[in-house]
Amino acid sequence: MKFAGNVVSRLGRRLLIVESDAGQLPPLYTEVADEQSISVGKIVDLYGSVSRPYLTVLCSEDSVSGVTAGDKLYVIAETKPEKPRKTSYRKYAGEMRVSRR
Numbered sequence: 001m002k003f004a005g006n007v008v009s010r011l012g013r014r015l016l017i018v019e020s021d022a023g024q025l026p027p028l029y030t031e032v033a034d035e036q037s038i039s040v041g042k043i044v045d046l047y048g049s050v051s052r053p054y055l056t057v058l059c060s061e062d063s064v065s066g067v068t069a070g071d072k073l074y075v076i077a078e079t080k081p082e083k084p085r086k087t088s089y090r091k092y093a094g095e096m097r098v099s100r101r
Contacts, residue, residue, distance in 0.1 A: 001074035004032045004043070005055060009069055016041070016057040018073055025053055032057055032073045039076065040067055 005020035020026070026043060033039050045056035057073070067073075 001033065001037070001077060002026065004073040004075050007067055007069050007071045007073060008054070010067075014041075014059045014061075016059060016067060016073075018055040018057055020053050020055050022051055022053055026055070026075045031076045033076050034067055035072055035074070037074075037076075038066065040073060 003021065003024055004026050005018040008017045008019050010016055018032075025046070026032070028043055028046060031039055031042050039060065041057045041059035043055050044058045046053060047056075048054040059067070
């Protein structure tokens with residue numbers, strides 16, 4: 001498995017802040033696992049400097065208590081990142097037009 005980063009801190013019950021390596025930066029929306037290959041959650045945000053990027057991982061409900069600060073996370077190789085769905089408002093555009101007379 002590819003190394004994703006080290007857990008720096010935990011925010012609330014479902015968010016993890018992970019310090020990643022700039023050379024091995026994983027793509028957004030990929031799943032990550034702990035050292036025992038148990039799925040933890042998905043990468044939902046990437047921020048910080050280019051040399052020291054940070055990731056935000058949204059944990060799944062059943063893996064909330066397992067990961068603490070200092071643990072290593074790895075990218076699950078079988079998963080492809082899901083692209084966020086685009087919402088189309090075209091079907092409602094005709095109803096929202098106002099006539100200008």
